[in-house]
């Protein structure tokens with residue numbers, strides 16, 4: 219009897235894909251109602267990839283153009299007086315998001331006790347099935363070495379197929395992202411956006427790494443959806459993608475992760491995801 223109970227537990231455990239490693243041990247009271255259930259090949263995406271792609275294109279086409287991410291980082295590091303201008307640029311990013319997607323999101327202290335920063339809808343309304351945010355960071359294939367960067371790092375996101383995305387905007391993770399992004403530059407063209415590492419991301423969706431886990435009182439209103447950037451994605455808009463491959467010679471398309479709304483979400487609400495997914 220003990221054996222069959224153990225077997226049952228083992229099977230259930232194997233079907234969980236934890237998104238963030240520390241939560242496997244520390245938070246076993248998952249909100250079952252909003253657990254995402256997928257097949258290994260992730261065929262049952264909440265929305266088709268094409269819709270995610272279209273939303274990103276809609277936003278990227280109206281984002282204010284800047285000359286390289288270095289410019290953006292310089293702005294973010296400026297003195298408070300000069301930061302006034304950055305605020306105006308932030309405002310333009312907000313306007314672009316509101317105009318193209320119909321809502322704005324921003325980071326603010328979470329409504330949950332001891333949960334640090336969270337992400338909120340600050341203006342407009344998010345309809346069900348919309349791309350609400352992106353999970354930025356360095357993309358590691360299952361065979362890439364990530365040990366050093368993952369130690370005590372709560373921002374390492376695990377995709378369904380074992381690909382990892384390090385969305386930490388500090389320390390060694392930040393250095394790795396900047397170095398990979400500089401490496402993959404095509405002449406004057408950036409192939410990724412490093413401004414998510416600052417407090418004023420050029421692509422305002424790139425704050426998904428700050429979305430907190432749901433609780434029984436606050437069920438998930440967004441879920442993660444893997445999105446591989448298609449070859450036909452316009453070359454000049456890659457500069458807004460907040461992801462870069464760790465390995466220069468990765469043969470697969472660039473992996474991004476979108477956060478997609480599970481229901482309509484109104485201004486003032488905090489975004490919550492479920493840090494677990496069941497894979498059948």
Ligand SMILES: C[S@@+](CC[C@H](N)C(=O)[O-])C[C@H]1O[C@@H](n2cnc3c(N)ncnc32)[C@H](O)[C@@H]1O
Pocket residue numbers: 238240328330331332333334335336372373427428429430431432433
């Ligand atoms: C991916 S980060 C999310 C951003 C984080 N809130 C921050 O300010 O850095 C994951 C970490 O957020 C915290 N967190 C997420 N959901 C939480 C919750 N429901 N309650 C308490 N802490 C939470 C935990 O410390 C977790 O390791």
